[in-house]
Amino acid sequence: MKLQQAHLLYRLISKNQRLAEKRHPMFDKNRVMKVFTYIMAAFWACYLIFFGCMFGSVLSDASVETCDIINSCFIFFMILDFFMRFAMQETPAHEVKPYKLMPVPVNFLMDVFLVRIGLKVYNLIWLFFFVPFGILSVALLPYFGIWAFVGYMLGVWLMFVLNSYGYLFWRTLINQHLLYIILPIAAYAALVVFGMITGSWLFDGSMRFMRGFIDWNPLSFLAVLAAIVAMFFINRWFQKHYIYRELSRVERVKKVKSTEMSYLNRFGVIGEYLKLEIKSVIRNNVIRKQYLIGLSCTVMLSLLCAFTPAYDSGFMHVFICVYCFAALGIIMLTNVMGVEGNYIDGLMSRKESVLALLKAKYYFHCVMMLVPALIMITPAVTGKFSVIELLGCLMFTPGCIFPFLFIMAIYNNTTLDLMSKMTQRSSNTKAQMLVSFASMFVPMGLMYALVSLLGNNMAGLVMLVLGIIGTVCNPLWLKLIYKHFMIHRYENMSSFRSTRAS
C-alpha cells in the first residue's frame, strides 16, 4: 500500500472513530455526564499534580535520589494504570468489523487501530503526576537538567504505551472468558511478592531501568521500544485471529430447562415477577455479575464486621453494619429498570405491571438480606453489636435505604445490554445523577446525624423505628414511585428504545 493511500485511510478511519463517539445515541442526553466526567478528570489531574509536587518536595531530603525512590515503585503505577484501563479502553474488535469487507488489507486495519491505541491521550494521564515530580526531582537539579527531564518523561510515556498494549492483550482474553482476569492479577501479584520476598531485585531493577531514561541510556529506550514493538505484533496477530473467531463464530445455543418455580405461585402476579427477577439473575451475564459482586461485597463486609476488630466504634460501626445489609441492593438497584428497558413495551402493555415488578424487586432484595443477617448473628451473640443496633441496621435498609434506591426507577431510562461481556459505561442524566447521589448519601447523612446526636444504641433504636415504618409503608411509597414513573413514562420509554442493543 502506498504511503499516501495509507495516510488517507488512517485519517478516514480516525475520523470515523471520532464520529462514532460523537454520534453515539447517548451523546445528547449525556452532556451533563460529560461535564461531570471532565470535572472529575480535572479533579483527578489536580490530585496527581498535587501528589507529584508533594513527592517531588517531601522526598527531596532522602539519602537516595528522589526520582529513584518513585522509580523503584514504578510497578505500582503500572498495576494501577492497568486496572484503571478497564473503565477506559476497549478492544478494537468491534471497531474493525465494519471494515472487514472493504478492500483494505486486514494487517493495515490492525496497524491503524493499534497505532491509535498507542497514541491515545489517555496514555499521557500519568504525566500529570510525573511532570511536576520530574520538574522538582530531575529538571531543577543541576546534575540532571532539562534534557534528563525530557528523557524521563519520554520513558514514562513509553512505559504506559507498553502497558496499554499489555492491557489490550489481556482484555481480549478476558472478553473470551472472565476467568482470564486471574492471569494479569496473578502475574502482577507474583512480580510484586517475589520482587519483595527474594530481595529487592524488583525495586532495584525498576530503579535502574527508569534511571536509564533520565540518563538517555539507549539500552533502556531500546528495551522498552523492543517490548512495544513485540507487543504490537503480538496484538496484531492476536486481534486478527480474534476477529476471525468473532466473525466465524457460530453461536452455540444452549438448551435451557424451563423452570416452573411453583413455590412462588402462591404469591400470584408478584410471584411471577419474582420468577422473572430470579431468572434474570441466572440467565443474563451482566445481572449475574452484578449479583455476584454484590453478594461478595455483602459477605466480605459482613465477615469483616462480624469477625474482625475493624470498625468497632463510632459512626463507621453502624455505617458498615447497615451497608452489610444494603450492599447488594445498592449495587443492583441503582440500575433498576435497566433490565426491563429491553421489554418495556411489553410491560407497559399490561396494567400496573411495573408496579407489580417493583414490588417483586423489593421483596427479592428483602429476602436477599437473609445472607448478611445470618452472618451477623455471631457478632450479636458475642456482644460485638447490641441486638437493638443490629435490628436497627437490619430494618433501616428495607425501610429507609431501599425507598431512595427505588426512586431511581422514575429516572433510570438507559437499557442494559443483558449479555454484554463487560460492565457498560455509565450514561446518566442530570436527574439520574442527583437521585443516585441522594439515594446513597441521604440515608448516610441521616445515620451520621443519629449516631452523632444519640450514640450507637439510641441511634439503632431510632433506625429500627424508622425502618419498621418505611417497611410497613412499602405499598404506599412503591405506589407513589409508580405514579411518578407513569408521569415520566413517555420520556423513559423513548430513551429505553433508543438505548436498546438491537
Next chain:
Amino acid sequence: MKTCQVSVQLEHLSKRFGETLALDIDNFNIHAGDVLGLVGNNGAGKTTLFRLMLDLLQPTTGSATFVADGVGYHTAKCEDWKAFTGAYIDSGFLIDYLTPDEYFSFIAKVNGLPADEVQSVLNRYTDFMSGEVVGQNKLIRNLSAGNKQKVGIVAALLHSPSLLILDEPFNFLDPSSQIAMKYMLEDYNRQTGATIIVSSHNLTHTLDICSRVALLEHGHIIKDYQKSDTDMIAEIENYFEGSVHHESVGTTE
C-alpha cells in the same frame, strides 16, 4: 372465548418528532369487529400510530379512545383497556431471557388466565407455531427472527383480546407461516368478533384478510377502503405502482 365489542376512536391525533410531522389524523373510527389493514410505504406513520394508540408514545395533540361495550377508555388516561387489548409491535414486547413456554406461562398468569386454559389456547395455534416454538427449551433470544415473531403474536392472542393490534405480523415469517397466520387471524375474528388492526407491506395477505384498508402517506390517512369497494385492490396497487413510477421518473430527471 368471551370477548367484548371494541371500537377505536382517534381524534385529532398527531405526532411530531422535532420539525417532522410523523402522523396527523383528524378523525378516524374503527368499528367493533373490523379487520383493518394499514398500508403505506416506510415512514408513512403506521408504527407511530400503533404506539400512540397503545400509549407507548406521547401524542403531540389528540387522543385515542377504545370503546368497549359502550364504555370509553382514553388510552393515555387509564390502564383498564389493557385487559382487553393484545398487541405485538416488535421484540421490545418479548422477555428474551425466558423460554417461549415460560413466557406464555408468564403472560397467561399476569392476564389472569387459569393454568389449565393456557395449553388449550396454545393448541389453537399449533399449526402457526409449526413445532418450532413450544417445548424447544431455547431462550427467546436464541430463536430465529421468525420464531420470535411467532412468540410475540401468540402471546398477544393468549388472553383472547377483544382488540388485537399487530405491526407487520407477516415480517420474518416463512410462506407457510404467513398463510397459517392469515387463516389464524380470520378464524380469530370470526369466532370472537374481535377488532383486529394490522399493518403490513404484504398487500396480498392484507387485502385477503381485511374488511377495511386505510392507506397512509406521510402521516395522513389518504384513503379509507371497504372490502366491498370493487376497485379497492386495483386502486391500492395503482397507488404503489404510481409511487414507484414517480420515484423512477424523478430519478431519471
